[in-house]
Amino acid sequence: MLGLAADRLRADMNRLLAFLFHQGILDEQFLQLQQLQDESSPNFVSEVVNIYFHESEKLLRSLRSLLMDREFSDYNKMGIHLNQFMGSSSSIGANRIRNVCVAFRAASEQNNRAGCLRALELLEHEYCFLKNKLHELFQIQQQRVLAAGVRYPMQNI
């Protein structure tokens, strides 16, 4: 029974990953990230992703306040934030967010306030979506690790 559950969990995870890749939400950078995880750092991925979430939320907040607070926004500062956001997104392979950032930056460079607002909303939406999906993924992974702990290691078969 346990073995079957592990299989199912693995399948679930694969399906979820396939979905994320198919939708273009993630790209192969995420896979590379996963490859970096080994016995010495078993939670590497979730660690990095958590840092990413933390950072991103800060960035999103400041972006929103920059856009909302004043009539005349500080586009320069916004650009710096966006660059940071873009860099971290591409590091974990959050492809779609990165693309939205690019659009956002373009809008900000043109001082297009309406465009910026639209992009911000989209960015927030994408971010939430990614966050949910990744949380789901980590949950499954957790369960799998638990399930696999009971069984033989899979590699030798």
Added chain:
Amino acid sequence: MGLKLQQSQHQHHSVAVKVNEQTGTKRGYTFIQANRAWLPKFLLLWVMVMAFLSTWIYKKMDADIKVRRKEVLSSMCDERARMLQDQFSVSVNHVHALAILISTFHYYKNPSAIDQETFAEYTARTAFERPLLSGVAYAERVVHSERGEFEKQHGWTIKTMQREPSPVRDEYAPVILSQETVSYIESLDMMSGEEDRENILRARATGKAVLTSPFRLLGSHHLGVVLTFPVYKSKLPTRPTVEERIEATAGYLGGAFDVESLVENLLGQLAGKQAILVNVYDITNSSDHLIMYGHQNQDGDLALLYESKLDFGDPFRKHTMICRYQQKAPTSWTALTTAFLFFVICLLVGYILYGAAIHIVKVEDDFHEMQELKVRAEAADVAKSQFLATVSHEIRTPMNGILGMLALLLDTDLSSTQRDYAQTAQVCGKALIALINEVLDRAKIEAGKLEMETVPFDLRSILDDVLSLFSEKSRNKGVELAVFVSDKVPEMVMGDPGRFRQIITNLVGNSVKFTERGHIFVKVHLAENTKPVVDAKVETCLNGGSDGGVPISDAHQFKTLSGYEAADERNGWDSFKHLVSYEESRYDASINMTVPGETSQSVTLMVSVEDTGIGIPLIAQDRVFMPFMQADSSTSRNYGGTGIGLSITKCLVELMGGHISFVSRPQVGSTFTFTADFGRCKKASFNDTKKSNTEDLPSSFRGLKAIVVDRKPVRAAVTRYHLKRLGMLAEVAGSVKIAASACGKNGSSCGSKIQPDIILVEKDLWLSVEDGGLSLRMLDWKQNGHAFKLPKMVLLATNITNVELEKAKAAGFVDTVIMKPMRASMVAACLQQVLGIGNKKQAGKDVQNGSLRSLLCGKKILVVDDNMVNRRVAAGALKKFGAAVECAESGKVALKLLQIPHSFDACFMDIQMPEMDGFEATRQIRMMESQANEQMNGGGIDKGFTRKGEWHVPILAMTADVIHATYDECLKCGMDGYVSKPFEEENLYQAVTKFFKV
């Protein structure tokens, strides 16, 4: 081809235009084609010209005929006139003679010798001389004064023509002598008739014969003329005057010409009297022609007449004869038919020409139509191929989705039925994809879109791959699968590895499909080597094929890989052995000197795939390479497949510049042989590419010695080939005994040539040989060779059962069985396991990973990035390769950490950072370093611990956008290189190798 492709992209319209262009430029229209609209007009014109011509011919001929007719007429007329004239003059002469007779005998004799009686008789008897004269009579000149005396003398009175006594006149001319025919005119006064009187006067004045104008003669009612001759009493002077003549006149002799009967007679004598009409006229009075003969108003051919002059001896009177044809000129049939026939012939000729022209036009039209259709058909063919290519491609995309989803579906929790269904669907999908790929290939080849790559690749590893692909299947069937590549074949060749693999896969796949027993053997050697092979074959034939070195237990077995008979004997040991030995000698030689073939740019390989399957039926052999054609329809039922594979293979082989052929015997097997041209690899490029393209064979077996125990020499050679690739020295022994004895002997004598590390024993041989003996041998061995490391015994097998495995273990074999088909890497893995060496590398990791690891292991690296996530990821990646990583979140922190002296080996620096960006930080670091270096050079000798001479920490930029300008800027501010931000191993490796030389 380019044109054609272009064409097919457009549609019918452009095709039609193309056709026009083609025909227009290529040959132009012929004259006939250009004037096709004029053809009926030409015909009409021709007919008209010919009609005109024939009319002209008719007219010409008709005119000729008329001229001839006229000539005929004139000649006939002249003839008649001359005859008439002759006859007339004959008569006149005779009358002249009579006149002389009378003057002689009537007047010069006294008394007269002539009386009426004599005259009548004489004239009657000479009448034949004067056929034209109805009669002659003599009238005497009687003056009025002498009338009485005359009347008295003759006893009758002078009468007028009206038979009345003549009135008184100056002169009378009563007829005294007359021919009997005209006796009725005796005593008639000739002077009483108007014409006669005139005649008489004229005759005595001229002294010649004179004629009257024609008149109706007395007695007969025919027209006639009267001829009058004067008779003189005395002789006349030579040139008498008129008066003298009148004075001398004694009388007149006259005769009546019956011209009508005369002419009638005359014409009656001549031929063709019916053809022409003759009229004779007296034309003395030119205004009033008097007719002498013929009817005045005759019908007849009035158009044509001919006039001939008549001279009757009277200068005063003129006569003429007019002839004309009785009938109008008949229509000349010859002319008419000639002209008509000419016209008809010309008409026919014209029609034939017209028909020919029409035919030419039609044929040319058809030709153009055909040409157009041909172009269209070709376009359609290309379009078909393109369509196939496109559709196949379009199908492939969703099919991949389906297959992927099926794979995912299979990963989910399914009931066994569902799993079965899903697996079936997946298998079907895979089959469909394979089919589509084949069709796509075929279509690509047909559309001419398939291009061959030229990259260096390792032929041997590709063959190994292909073999491993089929190993499962062949093992299940119990078929032996083996590959042998001659040593002469270069390690790396230039070509299209994918296509080569496809060819081999197709051929081997076919063989696997159709083979149930025996073996499948792939052999690669240089094409030039085939020639000595043929020689060798002859040689072995001469030798009778005796083979002392190899003891044969089953005499009936064939010397092929598995012992089954093969279709093509060339792959048998007899020739193969020669090939191997030939190679060896050549190989040895080539170590020292450059092989002459090496200088040439290309190398031609000959690959043969031999199987012992069902073979190809003889009738089907000639259509093996035709697409969608299988040996027979039952084949696809039994074995599946579309039959497209071999045709693709053929195309591919031809694209590689070779050709494919096969030998096949039903129930024995088939051997497919093909040649292909590959480029030779230059040594320099070869070393670079080797890493990426080939699997690395471990080098830890180099120099090891092995004995292969196999009765079948071909198989032994294959085994030896694989061992050789691992760098091992291999010897072949025909049986365990030979091997064991060889070892034993060598083992006891210490200066042995061969001290085997491994003995590889073929399972068939081991099973057939008594195992007790073998194990005894083994024990023996163990006792004898206790001083040496014992050789390991390894079993080679295609398939093996657990029972056999146990038995093998009991017999002293090690656990590992090398399963066929053999591949160098697989053999290596097995031997590693057996010998327990060469495990330094981590299995499953690729080469670069390892080398990167070796480069970075133990190094201390600083990562500078303001972005926490990036920092973490970069650190994770570097840690993975064994580096010790420290992080700094800004340029300032990094500066602090890099204060000299420090222990970092390298620094990865993000460029875009707030406060101090990467460039600025680098500049400052470099400044610091140069200051430190100066100080060191100043009083550096005192300080004992100069690290590496100079301070220079390698700084690598980390950037997301890898533009060249950025790279230049990196170098400008003192960085050593850059890596793209999400780390790629290869990129990282390249950047790092520059300054971490091992």
